[in-house]
Amino acid sequence: MTRIEGNCRDVCEATEFVAIVTSGDDGPHVVGNWGDYMRALGIGANTIVFPAGRYRQTEQNLEKDNRVQLLVASRKAQGTRGPGQGYLIVGTAEIVSSGEIVNTVKAKFPWARGALVIHVEAVTAQL
Amino acid sequence: MTRIEGNCRDVCEATEFVAIVTSGDDGPHVVGNWGDYMRALGIGANTIVFPAGRYRQTEQNLEKDNRVQLLVASRKAQGTRGPGQGYLIVGTAEIVSSGEIVNTVKAKFPWARGALVIHVEAVTAQL
Numbered sequence: 546m547t548r549i550e551g552n553c554r555d556v557c558e559a560t561e562f563v564a565i566v567t568s569g570d571d572g573p574h575v576v577g578n579w580g581d582y583m584r585a586l587g588i589g590a591n592t593i594v595f596p597a598g599r600y601r602q603t604e605q606n607l608e609k610d611n612r613v614q615l616l617v618a619s620r621k622a623q624g625t626r627g628p629g630q631g632y633l634i635v636g637t638a639e640i641v642s643s644g645e646i647v648n649t650v651k652a653k654f655p656w657a658r659g660a661l662v663i664h665v666e667a668v669t670a671q672l
Numbered sequence: 673m674t675r676i677e678g679n680c681r682d683v684c685e686a687t688e689f690v691a692i693v694t695s696g697d698d699g700p701h702v703v704g705n706w707g708d709y710m711r712a713l714g715i716g717a718n719t720i721v722f723p724a725g726r727y728r729q730t731e732q733n734l735e736k737d738n739r740v741q742l743l744v745a746s747r748k749a750q751g752t753r754g755p756g757q758g759y760l761i762v763g764t765a766e767i768v769s770s771g772e773i774v775n776t777v778k779a780k781f782p783w784a785r786g787a788l789v790i791h792v793e794a795v796t797a798q799l
Contacts, residue, residue: 562745564691566700573693573700575741577758577799614702618689631689631704672704
């Protein structure tokens, strides 16, 4: 799949947190964000937005290699083998510091310095 | 901190899932496992064990570079700025296919082919 839809959307609507992984000179860099923050900004078919607080290393990594991987999961979503499903969401990302999307983010999260915008390219069932 | 204790333990006791990140030739490799599977096997001060189902790419990555990063998080754990806290757990890992630990894993998870054993070296608050 290439879009946030169906079972993958169910998991995104339920996941308590999201792991966000970029690639840096020292290897993988892992940060997190809350599922409810993602949901508050609206989950598009191909776009996910998070409020960006610090994320300095993530930003530096994305400037060299804009690939990103997200892991979402929830026991509340139906899985292929019972309750519980995860999804790996792969795409590219950027940290945006001005414009309409940042105004939207700052209206809901005044502490944010910008928006982490993810352009979804593929989603794969996990767990 | 270097041990699973205090607030970090609270988060491990509450996290719904765990993101597990290794480094491969093509960059970061991200898999997941369930928090309740981790808890069923007992969370040590310096050791975390998961049932290993497939994890072929994770195993291949660990053979070349045994560093691993885990992300755990929960809204149910108390955070520094309100409800919700995450932790990044860094260490080394191996997939073990025989021995006492694997017997323990297989007794609870008959589908497992082995145990993913994580040796914790550092934990850092996130989120």
